[in-house]
Amino acid sequence: MNKLIKNGKMVDKNNQLVDVDLWIKDQKINAVGRNFEQTGVHFDEVYDAQGGLITPGLVDVHVHFREPGFTHKETIETGSKAAARGGFTTVCAMPNLNPVPDTAEKLVKVQKIIERDACVKVLQYAPITEELRSETLVNYQALKDAGAFAFTNDGVGVQTAGTMYLAMKEAVALNMAIVAHTEDESLLFGGVMHKGKVSESLGLPGIMNATEASQIARDVILAEETGVHYHICHVSTEASVRVIRDAKKAGIHVTAEVCPHHLILTDEDIPGDIGNYKMNPPLRSSRDQAALIEGLLDGTIDCISTDHAPHSHEEKNQSMRKAAFGIVGSETAFSLMYTEFVEKGIFTLEQVVDWMTKKPAEVFNLEAGTLQIGANADIAIYDLNHSEPIDDRKFESKANNTPFIGKEVKGNTLMTFVNGQRVWSKEDSE
Known part of the structure; x- marks a missing residue:
């Protein structure tokens, strides 16, 4: 035809x-x-x-479709339609589901829903450990054989270095990536937004930059030791960019993504104790924002993802102290990037298109992100x-x-x- x-x-x-x-x-x-x-x-x-x-279909390596387990927030059908509305044709879905797809049998059940309901190409992540929060590794070979895209505990950081090291050893043996939500929970102290003058003025507990960056620093050393492809989710801090830049200079196989909301907004844009401004990682300082932009421009950060994280109105329409972390982004990512950065002359259109198509496809060796003949x-x-x-x-x-x-x-x-x-x-x- x-x-x-x-x-x-x-x-x-x-x-x-x-x-x-x-x-x-x-x-x-x-x-x-x-x-x-x-x-x-x-x-x-x-x-x-x-x-x-006309662009290649966008590629998003970080979405949450909530099915099974949380279908009041989103489903694979509605999430994939949202992706399509935003111009995304390939998306990678996180495993913080219920049940967590931590066995081949559970993963296959999720993939059957994808095959039935998704209108775009959905690649499903498997977790690093059982139930996400445990220290027990999943069966990496079985999950790869069942079609896992990569391994991640997104939503929580792997808290012990030994568990991360062993996970990396398993992944590299199978030529698979470890994709990390980096967050040292011992440094959280109940924080709900970026720690700074704004959190102080609102009387809300803050999240230090070190909560993210310290775990990245730990993991890049482990990545060097194991040789694994280590990909970092939703980078948000200046210190994180510095660690990633140094790791790349050292020849460590590290890649990273950044989200539109962290590029566009800072904590100073938060007008009050409003749940829709609560996300993880949080909106950071203008200094962090500048470092993220510089990191994209110099290649330290490889691509743009959305971290599309839907929640119900009831879960978000409350104080940051109680609201769920997360922001939707599939339907607004390209238009926001174009309006805020291309129209203002900060990024070129070619750069934005590459960061949302070609670059994420290259990071994970996907057959996507190009309009070449035969693609x-x-x-x-x-x-x-x-x-x-x-x-x-x-x-x-x-x-x-x-x-x-x-x-x-x-x-x-x-x-x-x-x-x-x-x-x-x-x-x-x-």
């Missing part, structure tokens, strides 16, 4: 927008060029990009010209826990394709 996407634009290596059409054949990119309709080829389906930006026809199209407020009434997610509601943004998604099949369009959703 031949399909055509016409009247689009792509960003080239010189950060210039060039006119382009895409010819899709049998779920693959068949040609990239212009005026294919004049070749005499019969196209079974034709889509008009209306001058929108899977995973495609997103964005409107760069018109501004719209972020409207949670239009969300595909069950949740709306984000402080960005109402913010005017450009770069909203027009269409998303997975293997050449249109899985979301703005026109159909309205």
Whole structure:
């Protein structure tokens, strides 16, 4: 079957927008060029990009879909639709579920739901230890054989060095990655937001930067010892960036991600004791924010992820002391990055697209993030010209826990394709 996407634009290596059409054949990119309709080829389906930006489908290595166990927050169906609405075609789902997919049998059950309900490509993580919080390692070989994408205890840090060391030994023997939520719980002291002047003024317990950075420092030494691929989730502090930069210079196989909310907001943007500003790691200082931006620009941080973490209204609509940690991000990530950084000349469009497509695919050797001839026809199209407020009434997610509601943004998604099949369009959703 031949399909055509016409009247689009792509960003080239010189950060210039060039006119382009895409010819899709049998779920693959068949040609990239212009005026294919004049070749005499019969196209079974034709889509008009209306001058929108065409990119590879975005890749998100960090989402929470909450199923099984927490379907009042999100499901694989709603989470994947939210991803599609944001232009994501490949996402990697965290294992903090109930039951935790810590055996091959449990993992297969989750994957069956994915196969049935997901409209984008969902790769499922397995945990590092049983039940996430234990010190007992999972059966790494069995979980790899069952299709685990990588291993992570995201949501909690691995608290003992010995457990992390043994986990890394298991993972490297199978050529698998350890993906770490870094948080030394002995340094938390009940914190609910970044420790600083704002937390003091609000009378809320703070979370030190060292809570994150100290565990990264421990783990990069273990990664050097074992040779494992060690990937760090949602980096948020200046000290963390410094440790990662030094580790990379030393030749240690370390990669890292950063989230839009940590790049855009700081603790000074928190207007009060409001649950939607509570996330883990927390919004940090302007100095930390600057270090994250510098880390992206110099390659210390490899890619952008969302940490899409949906919660119910009841769980978030309360004081930070009691509210759940987390922010949704799948549906707003690209538009926020475009509006806050490309429009303001801080990042180029080419950089943002690479950090959200090519780079995460390269980090984990995924068949994604490219529009080269023969690649899977995973495609997103964005409107760069018109501004719209972020409207949670239009969300595909069950949740709306984000402080960005109402913010005017450009770069909203027009269409998303997975293997050449249109899985979301703005026109159909309205």
